Amino acid sequence: MSSRAVVLLSGGLDSMLAIRVLQEQGLEVEAINFQTIFTCCKNTAAQAAHELGVPLTVIGQEDDYIELVRRPKYGYGKGANPCVDCRIYMFQQAAQVAEQLGAEVIASGEVLGQRPMSQKRRDLEIIARESGLEGRLLRPLSALLLPPTEVEQRGLVDRSRLFGFHGRNRKHLISLAQSYGFKSIPSPSSGCALTETTFAPKVYDLIQLDAESGRWDFELLNIGRHIRIDEATKAIVGRREEENIALQQRFTQPGSRASLMLVPESFRGPTVMIIGPLADEIESYADGLVARYSKDVDLTDARVYKHTPGKTTLESIAPHEQAVELCTL
Numbered sequence: 001m002s003s004r005a006v007v008l009l010s011g012g013l014d015s016m017l018a019i020r021v022l023q024e025q026g027l028e029v030e031a032i033n034f035q036t037i038f039t040c041c042k043n044t045a046a047q048a049a050h051e052l053g054v055p056l057t058v059i060g061q062e063d064d065y066i067e068l069v070r071r072p073k074y075g076y077g078k079g080a081n082p083c084v085d086c087r088i089y090m091f092q093q094a095a096q097v098a099e100q101l102g103a104e105v106i107a108s109g110e111v112l113g114q115r116p117m118s119q120k121r122r123d124l125e126i127i128a129r130e131s132g133l134e135g136r137l138l139r140p141l142s143a144l145l146l147p148p149t150e151v152e153q154r155g156l157v158d159r160s161r162l163f164g165f166h167g168r169n170r171k172h173l174i175s176l177a178q179s180y181g182f183k184s185i186p187s188p189s190s191g192c193a194l195t196e197t198t199f200a201p202k203v204y205d206l207i208q209l210d211a212e213s214g215r216w217d218f219e220l221l222n223i224g225r226h227i228r229i230d231e232a233t234k235a236i237v238g239r240r241e242e243e244n245i246a247l248q249q250r251f252t253q254p255g256s257r258a259s260l261m262l263v264p265e266s267f268r269g270p271t272v273m274i275i276g277p278l279a280d281e282i283e284s285y286a287d288g289l290v291a292r293y294s295k296d297v298d299l300t301d302a303r304v305y306k307h308t309p310g311k312t313t314l315e316s317i318a319p320h321e322q323a324v325e326l327c328t329l
């Protein structure tokens with residue numbers, strides 16, 4: 001009977017190749033895709049799994065992942081990406097799935113030296129050790145540059161048919177993919193908002209200024225324009241219709257910490273959400289943001305629905321003129 005392997009699959013080239021390398025050795029592979037509130041591309045992983053002919057299990061994060069983003073033991077990359085801690089978390093989850101499936105091999109498409117944050121030799125060692133997989137975590141694409149794992153020593157995987165890829169150059173990986181007949185070569189992308197330097201300020205703002213923030217707040221980072229009004233208060237402005245709707249849905253969601261939401265009555269303008277203590281001046285700022293981001297509207301008679309928890313009123317707006325100077329994160 002063939003050995004079973006659990007392999008992390010992002011849908012990118014490296015993880016697809018790692019699966020294919022093990023399939024070539026006759027291993028029965030189960031792919032695992034890890035989704036967080038900051039990742040996209042579930043379909044990419046599903047398509048990749050389909051192309052490779054492997055079953056796919058999608059696993060999500062629990063609330064403890066937020067704590068990891070808030071206080072990563074191994075720090076952040078260029079954005080707000082705690083990649084080393086995140087990989088440890090992923091492999092801990094993968095190890096549980098492997099145990100349930102009776103899979104002896106746990107593998108990933110990591111390439112030594114390819115990513116500055118999580119694929120240096122020391123990082124790979126830390127990730128294996130801290131996820132409880134020291135000596136067991138197989139990286140088929142760089143295995144020849146790393147100490148043999150248990151599964152290689154036991155002969156479950158033939159080390160001589162693994163690879164010694166290193167660094168950022170994808171030429172050899174692409175050649176290997178072509179030799180396997182891959183229909184298309186995925187372009188390099190993390191698919192994770194945390195790596196984006198434009199997204200990072202919103203994350204750091206939340207971590208540094210809002211100790212009470214939780215999953216609801218972090219999920220909101222993916223929606224709208226975030227504006228810091230003062231240390232205790234921030235506004236979120238919908239940038240298009242689907243974001244306006246998403247903000248309105250989240251206003252009443254369990255865990256919601258919104259104190260005010262403005263929705264234009266009958267003109268094209270943004271939904272504005274306020275998180276933080278309410279005061280007349282804050283309401284006036286919220287009105288000002290509606291005015292600032294409404295296009296081609298005569299605001300003299302404009303009215304908005306003002307929702308506070310448990311109460312809705314219909315009011316004219318009284319924009320705070322300094323709203324235009326507020327800082328977008």
Ligand code: SF4
Pocket residue numbers: 036039081082083084086087118190192193194195
């Ligand atoms: S890019 Fe995002 S999902 Fe990937 S390891 Fe880093 S933090 Fe985790």
